[in-house]
Amino acid sequence: MEILEFNEEIKFDEELILVLGYFDGLHLGHQALFAEARKVAAVLNLKIAVLTFPEKPTLTFEKFSPDMLLKLTSDQKRADLFAENGVDYLVFKDFTSDFAHQTSEEFSKNVVLKFNPKVVITGFDYTTGSDMQNLKSTEDYRVIIIPEQADDQGKISSTRIRKAVEEGEIAQANALLGYAYETTGLVVHGFARGRQLGYPTANLVIKDFIHLPAVGVYTCDVLFHGERHRGFASIGYNDTFNGTEKTVEVHIFDFSGEIYGEKLTVLWLDKIRDMIKFENMEQLIAQMKEDERIARRYRL
Numbered sequence: 001m002e003i004l005e006f007n008e009e010i011k012f013d014e015e016l017i018l019v020l021g022y023f024d025g026l027h028l029g030h031q032a033l034f035a036e037a038r039k040v041a042a043v044l045n046l047k048i049a050v051l052t053f054p055e056k057p058t059l060t061f062e063k064f065s066p067d068m069l070l071k072l073t074s075d076q077k078r079a080d081l082f083a084e085n086g087v088d089y090l091v092f093k094d095f096t097s098d099f100a101h102q103t104s105e106e107f108s109k110n111v112v113l114k115f116n117p118k119v120v121i122t123g124f125d126y127t128t129g130s131d132m133q134n135l136k137s138t139e140d141y142r143v144i145i146i147p148e149q150a151d152d153q154g155k156i157s158s159t160r161i162r163k164a165v166e167e168g169e170i171a172q173a174n175a176l177l178g179y180a181y182e183t184t185g186l187v188v189h190g191f192a193r194g195r196q197l198g199y200p201t202a203n204l205v206i207k208d209f210i211h212l213p214a215v216g217v218y219t220c221d222v223l224f225h226g227e228r229h230r231g232f233a234s235i236g237y238n239d240t241f242n243g244t245e246k247t248v249e250v251h252i253f254d255f256s257g258e259i260y261g262e263k264l265t266v267l268w269l270d271k272i273r274d275m276i277k278f279e280n281m282e283q284l285i286a287q288m289k290e291d292e293r294i295a296r297r298y299r300l
């Protein structure tokens with residue numbers, strides 16, 4: 001997959017299938033667009049381009065709050081997901097006022113046609129231009145609009161997934177994403193208490209602007225040095241020790257070694273319980289033993 005910046009000069013000579021959207025999380029609803037794109041691309045023997053934005057378009061329209069920068073995936077994971085979904089050209093455009101204020105006709109001429117598309121694929125609620133129209137087929141390209149993808153609770157949406165993640169409903173979030181929600185961080189030093197508990201934990205500092213699961217204890221898998229290990233993790237304030245800072249910590253089962261400075265990816269699988277403020281360390285250890293049984297038993 002090639003990653004490109006959309007600018008005045010961009011022009012594809014080959015014909016393409018163009019997919020349009022922001023795609024936070026690339027969830028099952030989004031994946032339906034790419035499934036269609038792959039189908040059409042195979043029939044027409046064309047490559048797939050996606051035009052997307054580095055940040056959410058809402059930044060251009062609404063009063064800023066730092067939450068608006070939070071995403072379901074890191075930029076790296078998002079690029080990986082586009083590649084897994086069959087995208088050949090990932091093209092980024094800053095969603096500026098000028099871009100937003102184009103009419104749909106201008107959008108078609110200044111943006112869509114630069115991709116030389118045979119077919120353009122969007123979601124049912126994707127509108128273009130200041131006139132907020134659905135994109136329409138022209139002499140140059142055919143537009144396919146993918147209908148709403150839903151489950152028994154309604155539309156599959158990034159909003160629903162964000163809510164599930166932030167409420168700790170990880171299994172639900174994963175079901176809507178079609179993959180395990182993940183967080184990548186750098187292993188840094190904590191208070192060196194974990195080893196006393198019998199469960200050394202890699203404390204993660206997270207540099208990406210992403211939604212974190214709710215405070216609690218989770219079953220997880222950990223990607224580390226190209227291998228996948230089962231573990232359990234805690235997100236919270238270490239209440240038993242009167243902690244004041246929120247930490248993300250993970251213990252990897254059947255592993256020992258110094259891993260400071262390493263990058264780990266935690267795949268959140270299921271919530272085990274809420275955080276508890278225990279009377280003493282022994283109670284915490286007893287509970288963690290029970291948590292370990294649950295986490296080890298969890299089957300994907």
Ligand SMILES: Cc1cc2nc3c(=O)[nH]c(=O)nc-3n(C[C@H](O)[C@H](O)[C@H](O)COP(=O)(O)O)c2cc1C
Binds near residue numbers: 189193195238241
């Ligand atoms: C699976 C798991 C469950 C945990 N549950 C709790 C808990 O219920 N209450 C609590 O205060 N701390 C809990 N912790 C956090 C421990 O307090 C923390 O890992 C320990 O203080 C080590 O901190 P350190 O890495 O800074 O040394 C849990 C940690 C893990 C890995």
Ligand SMILES: Nc1ncnc2c1ncn2[C@@H]1O[C@H](COP(=O)(O)OP(=O)(O)O)[C@@H](O)[C@H]1O
Binds near residue numbers: 187191251257259260
């Ligand atoms: N099974 C394991 N899972 C996670 N980290 C481990 C494991 N075994 C050893 N470690 C190492 O121990 C460190 C955690 O020890 P801990 O006592 O919790 O101290 P601190 O929280 O100060 O780092 C990790 O950062 C890692 O380098």
